[in-house]
Amino acid sequence: MDVLIALWQGILIALEPINLGLAVIGVVVGLFVGAMPGLGSVNGVAILLPFTFVIQSFTGGATSPMIFLASIYYGAMYGGAISSITLGIPGASTAVATTFDGRPLALAGRAHVALVVAALASFAGATVSNLLFTGFAPLLADVALSFGNPEIFALMLLAFATFVGLGGDDIPKTLFSICFGLVMATVGFDIISGEPRLVFFDITGFTHGIRFLVLAIGVYGIGEMMWTINTSRTGTNMSKVEVTFANVFDAIKQFKQAWRGTAIGSALGFFVGILPAAGATPGSLMAYGISKMTSRRSAEFGKGALDGVAAPEAANNSASTGAMLPMMTLGIPGSPTTAVLLAGMVIWGLQPGPLLFTDQPEFVWPLIGSFYISNFVAVTVNLLFIPVFLWMLRMPFTILAPLIFVLSLVGTYAAYMDMFDVWLMVFFGVGAFLLRILDYPLAPAVLAIVLGPIAEPKLRQSLLLSDGDFSIFFTRPIAGPITVIAILLILLPLFKLIRDKLRKTA
Amino acid sequence: MRIAEIVTAIFLGILSIYLMWKSGEPPSWNPDVPRFANIGFIEGEGPGSGFWPFWLSAIMLLTCIWTAVNWYRRLTPASQSSGQFLDGYGKRMMLVVGGALFGFLALIHFVGFYGAIPVFMIYYMRYLGSHGWLLTLTVSASLTVICFFFFDIAMRIVLPKGYLEPLFIPLYEMFL
Known part of the structure; x- marks a missing residue:
């Protein structure tokens, strides 16, 4: 009952004109970045994070800036489907699976049906996950209140282990990326001993450390744009979409054919979203796969099945809320976007983690309330303004790309008023682009630079407590199982290798 | 692509060694402290300031060696590719x-x-x-x-x- 009262009060705050206005702007921006090939929620959130200082200076609290960013996140999940269906190019990786059936529907002249089904499935997925989030988050936060330093470090280890065990990328390169991010987080002064560390070539710019935004905007602003310019060389062919009220109404009636995919995506997406390193992309692909596998009409998948559009769209929206759960209750982000959101919360003076629910209820509940409001705004804006987004998708990349570059540079400077950071950001961006060509995953590095400043003190304080004995991570009742699971996850690729070898020899 | 893979692994390996060396640096106000004195457990203080970055850089170095081995055995797509790194x-x-x-x-x-x-x-x-x-x-x-x-x-x-x-x-x- 307390939860429902707190949620209701939160919704009322989220409905205040300033917050509602920010949610609408955020959703529109999100729909745009989600729809533009090459941009996704993480790019939108990372590039616009510096601009939220402006919102904070006007509103005075952290709630409104966070509502703005969370709305971008929501909008982007909806927007990915627009380009997947009309261009055949996923707006973001989370919408890859939507292309499988969305594009054939568009080529068959039913783009309006695919777009409406995607929007309604997204709404259903987000609603289910919002309800699950509201139920689970306070419970998990209560449990997490009993966590000490070893438990928190074990959880961090688990977050990184999932990248190694379940990430699907090259293992040594994933490990390199994690360690690189963690080492970059140590640049500056050691907060325990006060000694300077890794101040390269005695450049004073390094004494304040490598700020998270510098790496995030470098990777997701500059690096991502260069990658998109290098990979998307051919022109696109946009399907014709006729959007009339009669068309939309007809498509809404057809949505009932997609209930199975929507249900599978909504439920599966949330639980996959909670897992670090999993998130919306694997969630949507898994939902598509399971929906196809369990369907009586599985032969229609890939040729324009409505369930094939609904399942991934419901899943990616559901997963995006799921990924917020560990971020807000444990202080551990489940995806690069939630890592940026977590960094934003730290910048605004909040300490993400279980205490957030008890110490900052005036922040938490309006934010959760805004999830419901943003979801409603997103489906409304999406359905009403489909023609506008289709028009915006025609914006040439030679206008969008320099705009993103300028925003990245100006945003980085505005955040810290330091040209050194702007130079460093561009170096990171170019480096990220070159490393990406060689399949080095960069999301783990971004996550690591956020978690590094939390993980290192937890490890060192735990070892101080145990007099340097690492068994502290194995002998405590909560830390022990988490550490063992983390180690098993790290070893998972090795087990797979041995299994494959045994199969070959057999 | 194949050449770029090994050149990058070597470059990142050298970077890792530099980071290990740099992590062990003594504080400038106390030059009597030997290099790498801060990478282990200091009695009463816990792990030193270089402990975390040094051992992480060591893992980075190991991953670069691992990548080089994978390159030699042609196990990764980049090491098998005959295409150009940048066309x-x-x-x-x-x-x-x-x-x-x-x-x-x-x-x-x-x-x-x-x-x-x-x-x-x-x-x-x-x-x-x-x-x-x-x-x-x-x-x-x-x-x-x-x-x-x-x-x-x-x-x-x-x-x-x-x-x-x-x-x-x-x-x-x-x-x-």
Whole structure:
């Protein structure tokens, strides 16, 4: 009952004109970045994070800036489907699976049906996950209140282990990326001993450390744009979409054919979203796969099945809320976007983690309330303004790309008023682009630079407590199982290798 | 691609060794402390300041060796690929886009953001995008004006202006 009262009060705050206005702007921006090939929620959130200082200076609290960013996140999940269906190019990786059936529907002249089904499935997925989030988050936060330093470090280890065990990328390169991010987080002064560390070539710019935004905007602003310019060389062919009220109404009636995919995506997406390193992309692909596998009409998948559009769209929206759960209750982000959101919360003076629910209820509940409001705004804006987004998708990349570059540079400077950071950001961006060509995953590095400043003190304080004995991570009742699971996850690729070898020899 | 894979692994391996060496650096105010004294457990203090970065850099070095072994055994897509790391288009893109970004940065030191933004936009839209002058100048000028009013006037975040600083004094007098 307390939860429902707190949620209701939160919704009322989220409905205040300033917050509602920010949610609408955020959703529109999100729909745009989600729809533009090459941009996704993480790019939108990372590039616009510096601009939220402006919102904070006007509103005075952290709630409104966070509502703005969370709305971008929501909008982007909806927007990915627009380009997947009309261009055949996923707006973001989370919408890859939507292309499988969305594009054939568009080529068959039913783009309006695919777009409406995607929007309604997204709404259903987000609603289910919002309800699950509201139920689970306070419970998990209560449990997490009993966590000490070893438990928190074990959880961090688990977050990184999932990248190694379940990430699907090259293992040594994933490990390199994690360690690189963690080492970059140590640049500056050691907060325990006060000694300077890794101040390269005695450049004073390094004494304040490598700020998270510098790496995030470098990777997701500059690096991502260069990658998109290098990979998307051919022109696109946009399907014709006729959007009339009669068309939309007809498509809404057809949505009932997609209930199975929507249900599978909504439920599966949330639980996959909670897992670090999993998130919306694997969630949507898994939902598509399971929906196809369990369907009586599985032969229609890939040729324009409505369930094939609904399942991934419901899943990616559901997963995006799921990924917020560990971020807000444990202080551990489940995806690069939630890592940026977590960094934003730290910048605004909040300490993400279980205490957030008890110490900052005036922040938490309006934010959760805004999830419901943003979801409603997103489906409304999406359905009403489909023609506008289709028009915006025609914006040439030679206008969008320099705009993103300028925003990245100006945003980085505005955040810290330091040209050194702007130079460093561009170096990171170019480096990220070159490393990406060689399949080095960069999301783990971004996550690591956020978690590094939390993980290192937890490890060192735990070892101080145990007099340097690492068994502290194995002998405590909560830390022990988490550490063992983390180690098993790290070893998972090795087990797979041995299994494959045994199969070959057999 | 295959050559780039091993060259990158070697480069990142050297970077890891440098980070290990740098992590063990004694504090400048106490040169008597030997290098690498801070990478282990210090009695009463717990792990030293270099403990975390040193051992992480050591893992980085091991992963580079692992990548090199995978390269030798041709286990990864990049090590099997006979394609180019950057083809002609990619190299040109690096030169014209990456070069323009660094040019933009250098220009900020001379003419500030408000001089560099229109130059970069005109270069990108007109030279790389082949857009018409009207569109190019409209977008470039609008972006510069919006940035000025948003940051300098509304937010009081003063962006660098380089040698163009005197030109902005009348604007400040007018709007602030």
